[in-house]
Amino acid sequence: MTTTFVTGVTGQDGTYLLERLLEEGTEVHGLVRPGDEAAPALRRRHPGVVLHEGDLGDLDALAALVADVAPDEVVNLAGISSVATSWAEPVLTARLSGLAVTALLESAYRLQESSGRPVRFLQASSAEIFGQPEVEPQDERTPLRPVNPYGSAKAFAHHQTAVYRGRGLHAATVILFNHESPLRPTTFVTRKITAAAAAIGRTGEGVIALGNLDARRDWGWAPDYVDAMVRALRHDVADDFVVATGRTHSVRDFAEAALRRAGVGDDWERFVTTDPRFVRPADASVLVGDPSKAERELGWRRTVEFEEVVARMVDHDLELVEG
Ligand code: NAP
Ligand code: GDP
Numbered sequence: 343m344t345t346t347f348v349t350g351v352t353g354q355d356g357t358y359l360l361e362r363l364l365e366e367g368t369e370v371h372g373l374v375r376p377g378d379e380a381a382p383a384l385r386r387r388h389p390g391v392v393l394h395e396g397d398l399g400d401l402d403a404l405a406a407l408v409a410d411v412a413p414d415e416v417v418n419l420a421g422i423s424s425v426a427t428s429w430a431e432p433v434l435t436a437r438l439s440g441l442a443v444t445a446l447l448e449s450a451y452r453l454q455e456s457s458g459r460p461v462r463f464l465q466a467s468s469a470e471i472f473g474q475p476e477v478e479p480q481d482e483r484t485p486l487r488p489v490n491p492y493g494s495a496k497a498f499a500h501h502q503t504a505v506y507r508g509r510g511l512h513a514a515t516v517i518l519f520n521h522e523s524p525l526r527p528t529t530f531v532t533r534k535i536t537a538a539a540a541a542i543g544r545t546g547e548g549v550i551a552l553g554n555l556d557a558r559r560d561w562g563w564a565p566d567y568v569d570a571m572v573r574a575l576r577h578d579v580a581d582d583f584v585v586a587t588g589r590t591h592s593v594r595d596f597a598e599a600a601l602r603r604a605g606v607g608d609d610w611e612r613f614v615t616t617d618p619r620f621v622r623p624a625d626a627s628v629l630v631g632d633p634s635k636a637e638r639e640l641g642w643r644r645t646v647e648f649e650e651v652v653a654r655m656v657d658h659d660l661e662l663v664e665g
């Protein structure tokens with residue numbers, strides 16, 4: 343039986359990945375922060391999962407844990423996952439989303455050396471490594487030019503993964519463009535919008551205060567991106583794979599689609615306002631990925647389009663407001 347160690351198992355992607363791996367009979371070990379409120383529910387839902395308490399920032403303990411679990415596969419999803427948080431916590435971001443990845447890679451490499459059996463590694467990389475790209479769409483050969491602490495930490499981790507690949511570790515990355523689901527926190531613009539749109543749809547009152555309405559993102563469906571992770575991890579050749587839809591929409595488009603879905607109709611603009619507090623000091627303006635390599639080499643396909651992503655998130659939030 344394959345044993346997989348997953349960090350970030352309580353997050354959006356970790357939740358979907360855990361379900362997927364358990365379904366296929368993998369023994370899953372997950373890292374959870376001490377006192378993480380999501381852990382007891384996770385244990386109840388999935389009695390098969392083995393959860394280990396630890397902090398990604400405690401690099402020695404992390405290395406010891408990997409040596410102890412001795413997995414066949416390591417999937418690193420944990421870290422600071424929000425650009426906004428990375429501006430508030432740049433040093434922590436570098437530690438968790440940059441340095442800790444090196445510690446995990448080194449642990450996987452040492453395990454491979456000491457056990458004499460291959461260990462596979464998958465890093466959740468990000469479109470933010472491209473920052474302000476000169477080419478559109480971005481693919482695996484696009485130069486890395488991050489413009490925020492999150493992208494910079496992810497770029498370092500991305501390079502480190504390639505370094506360990508060169509050293510003989512089966513270390514792959516998925517360069518993930520934004521992907522959403524009802525599990526997204528409201529710190530991200532999509533869920534902020536769908537949660538607010540649902541409340542407005544229910545009461546006919548309220549306003550969604552947003553930053554840059556013209557910012558465009560390539561938004562996909564999270565479970566599709568988790569499928570790409572599994573494919574990249576199990577692929578014969580460890581490599582980098584862009585996972586994206588290849589289509590962008592603006593924050594304004596998202597707000598319109600969400601408010602219409604919530605039942606507001608043509609009047610939707612009345613419920614959207616801009617607030618300078620939500621405008622970023624530097625924003626990756628247009629990020630759009632070319633997933634051709636993942637499609638060609640991994641046989642990956644997205645299954646859910648933008649309109650359906652919005653609809654599923656709004657419907658979920660409508661159910662929540664309706665109790
Ligand atoms: P998420 O929901 O924010 O999950 C992050 C996970 O990391 C959570 O389980 C969190 O645990 C854990 N974590 C944070 N700090 C930790 C620490 N100090 N020690 C141990 N665990 C810690 O992120 P996601 O959306 O699932 O994304 C998964 C990965 O893909 C991330 O690396 C993200 O940067 C990358 N990515 C995501 C997107 C996207 O659109 N979702 C796009 C590009 C790249 P707690 O529950 O305790 O906070
Ligand atoms: P990110 O792409 O990982 O930073 O995901 P976000 O969902 O946080 O942001 C996506 C885009 O929406 C960025 O270009 C933000 O500048 C833009 N945006 C506009 N208004 C808001 C807002 O109120 N909250 C957030 N989080 N982003 C906003």
